[in-house]
Amino acid sequence: MHSEHNSRELQGQVAIVTGASAGLGRATALALAAVGMRLVLTARREQRLLALQQEIRKAGGEAVVVAGDAAQEATAVAAVNAALTAFGRIDVLINNAGAGLYKSLVHTTADEYDELLRSNLRSSFLFARHTAPEFIQQRSGTMIFVSSVAGLAGAANESVYAATKFAQVGFAQSLAEELRGYGVKVTALCPGGMKTEFAIGRGRTTEQVESSRMMDASAVAETILFVCRQPINARLTQLTVRHMGEPFA
Numbered sequence: 235m236h237s238e239h240n241s242r243e244l245q246g247q248v249a250i251v252t253g254a255s256a257g258l259g260r261a262t263a264l265a266l267a268a269v270g271m272r273l274v275l276t277a278r279r280e281q282r283l284l285a286l287q288q289e290i291r292k293a294g295g296e297a298v299v300v301a302g303d304a305a306q307e308a309t310a311v312a313a314v315n316a317a318l319t320a321f322g323r324i325d326v327l328i329n330n331a332g333a334g335l336y337k338s339l340v341h342t343t344a345d346e347y348d349e350l351l352r353s354n355l356r357s358s359f360l361f362a363r364h365t366a367p368e369f370i371q372q373r374s375g376t377m378i379f380v381s382s383v384a385g386l387a388g389a390a391n392e393s394v395y396a397a398t399k400f401a402q403v404g405f406a407q408s409l410a411e412e413l414r415g416y417g418v419k420v421t422a423l424c425p426g427g428m429k430t431e432f433a434i435g436r437g438r439t440t441e442q443v444e445s446s447r448m449m450d451a452s453a454v455a456e457t458i459l460f461v462c463r464q465p466i467n468a469r470l471t472q473l474t475v476r477h478m479g480e481p482f483a
Contacts, residue, residue: 244462245270248321250313252304252361253331255282258380258428261451262328262458267295269459274317276300276309277331296321304331304357310364323372326462327365329358329402330380335395347394354398358405366413373417378461379406381424383474399424403472410471419469421461425454426476447479 249266253259255277263273267290275283280301290297298320302309317324333353335346358379369375384392385399406422413420427448457475464470 244459246272247325247462248272248274248317248323249326249328249462250274250276250317250324250361250365251328251330252276252313252357254286255279258425258451258454259328259330260286261455262330263290263297265452265455265459266326266462267293267297270295271326272321273297274300274313274320276302276304276313278303304361305352307360307364310357310360313361314364314368318368324365324368325375327361327375327377328380328458329361329378331357332380332398336391337394338391339393342394350394350398354395355401355405358402362405362409366409366418369413369418370416374466375413375418376462377406377409377413377418377420378458379403379420379422381406381422383424383426383476383480385422386424386474407471410469414469417466419464421470422472423454423457423461424472424474425449425457426474426480428454447477449475449477 249271251259251263251273254263254275259277263275263286267273273290273296275286275297277283278301283299283301287297287299298316300309300313300316302312314324331353333350335342335350362377379402381402382399384396385403388396403422406420410420428451454475457473461470461473
């Protein structure tokens with residue numbers, strides 16, 4: 235899948251990856267670094283970010299770290315500034331930070347509702363808001379919003395989670411049209427379940443995830459690479475990735 239030609243196209247490009255300390259964010263950072271992209275890694279867990287940075291550097295890659303909550307505006311501003319200071323530009327934004335909650339409505343608290351909105355939607359808004367001016371100025375750039383199949387169809391015990399993921403898809407669709415005239419591409423990526431720590435203790439258990447047919451995060455990271463590799467005049471506005479044990483809905 236990694237042709238020499240495609241790898242060269244991404245060589246030297248700069249990507250911001252939110253939620254990079256674990257799961258899909260970590261897998262995506264490693265995949266992008268492997269084809270020569272330079273990275274800004276951001277998440278709340280600084281020690282994990284620093285360990286990932288060292289792993290990328292040992293493999294010959296370049297990465298800088300910005301620790302912080304993606305739902306805080308200061309984190310988005312710091313990540314954009316870090317990219318411009320270290321690398322002079324931004325080519326790709328991976329809005330991956332987020333949280334899950336699999337709970338019935340009557341057992342979901344208002345605080346949990348607010349937390350999901352912050353984690354899944356406010357973080358996406360803030361990073362898009364502060365990256366867009368750079369993309370508009372350079373008349374190029376790719377934004378990828380990691381939504382979910384829960385952003386395409388609702389399910390029992392996922393009402394608030396699905397609401398935030400539907401909102402991400404709508405946000406991405408609107409931005410795709412708003413920014414298209416500037417040469418900026420926007421993709422809503424809707425993956426199915428992955429074998430990560432996502433939502434463990436929040437409706438999922440480690441045993442359930444490990445025994446499932448869910449995808450490895452590295453498989454979905456390959457999809458993100460595929461989006462980044464599209465020719466200049468082609469854009470993938472929405473993409474769904476499901477594992478082989480998951481029915482189409």
